[in-house]
Amino acid sequence: MTKNYRESLRSPAHLKSMDLKGLSCRKRVALLCDYLDGELPAAARRIVAAHRRSCLPCARVLASLECTLSALRELRTPARIPAAARRSLRAALRSAAGKRRRQEKNQ
Amino acid sequence: MTQSERDLIDRSRDGDAEAFTKLVARYEDRIFRLAKRVCVGMPADADDVYQETFLTAFEKLKSFRRDSDLGTWLYRIASNLCFMRYRKKKREPFVPLLDRPHDHEDGEGPALSVPDRTPTPEETARKKELQAAVGEALARLPADYRLIVVLRDVEGMSNEEAAKVLGIGVAAVKSRLHRGRMFLRDEFERASSPKAGR
Structure with a gap:
């Protein structure tokens, strides 16, 4: 995760002006994973949520990541x-x- | 750590097998599940890791710091044993997890064929199948990525806890976790696409 990305999370106003589409794939995946893990500050989370509604590729990645994580959680079965x-x-x-x-x- | 756990640890340090068996009962489900998921496809190894974890812990309990978390310490022993087995057997499958353009550059990348995620009866019916697909995809991940995904997304640990278990930084945990998740997501996509399984 780059310094720039971390700074943007500390300063949501900066993130608001940041073009998520301009992020590299790696940074975008990091951002989306942090979003799914609930690790973004509230303001940054709202911005990603809004972006999700307007960006079909990100919405698709998030939907399939959510599905994958849900399937992984269900592997937490009794040990036997x-x-x-x-x-x-x-x-x-x-x-x-x-x-x-x-x-x-x-x- | 509760007082009863501290007492059990103290008695176990003095060689009380009965006290240690009570500690085993508290943690064995988690340790066995980890061993089973990481040593996937090698059930005998999972059994061995489970047993060796507790035998090693019983032997080394005097070196356990009382201000640490016993569960984290046990997970660390189990994780090391899993890695040692993979190193020894050199069964590690090679899966390149390089940065790749993920389907996204404003529609220029390969199109995703993600179905609408609103649950449908068909999805419900395929739930087990997809779980199996994710379990199989997990098996294809390199062991270090698999271990992180299992600790975080199956066992429900935080990034900080996983970092403590593995003795690496939180940034390294997150980086491997993201890559591991994206690999699984791709595999999951293949399994859940309409053509899969037909």
């Missing part, structure tokens, strides 16, 4: 740890604790 792995971990922990006790006893 295999019972064997669970048992094996607990047995290994007991064994490690026993080993440590023996070492401490011998010291």
Whole structure:
């Protein structure tokens, strides 16, 4: 993210005059991602939201990014740890604790 | 950190396996899910990462700083173990994530065929299919990008938390996250286009 972009977020009046279409692809993606993550100041957010309504390519990128993020969030399903792995971990922990006790006893 | 967690950590540091098992129960779902998503397609490795994370933590608990967050520390151990596995096996798929003109230069780039995102019955019916597509696309991301996307967008961490886990700066997290998301978005586009799956 460039200094220019950061400064523009601190100063929404500057962003207002900034032509989002003039941003490079990388900066625009950064801006749109920050917008989706709710990391833009309120004024900057309103400007991006307004831009979204008037710029079809940005609106499309945002819509598909929202869809992708929504699908990713839905991957947060219960873990379903295999019972064997669970048992094996607990047995290994007991064994490690026993080993440590023996070492401490011998010291 | 709660008092009960501090007590469990203190007892675990003294070698109390029962106390440590209680800590395991608090974090194992998150750690296993991370291992499963990052070691995608290698279920045995995911099991190993899950177990090794907690065994390493039990062994190294004396070096854990009490002012740190235990979850972050465990995520860090798990992330390192995932990376080590990829390095060892050299299975990393090569996916160039270079800056590319993304479909946007005022209509001059390749046209996007994004359908209207208003939910339709067809979309609802394809929900699982698309989730699977994103899961598969995730598997094609390089491990470092995948790890960041999983920490941020699946596990719901903040950029700052993800940066702490990975020991990198917030700017680096954001940069990789943006690229990873755009790669997934492109893959998602392909899967959700009307021609996909026909």
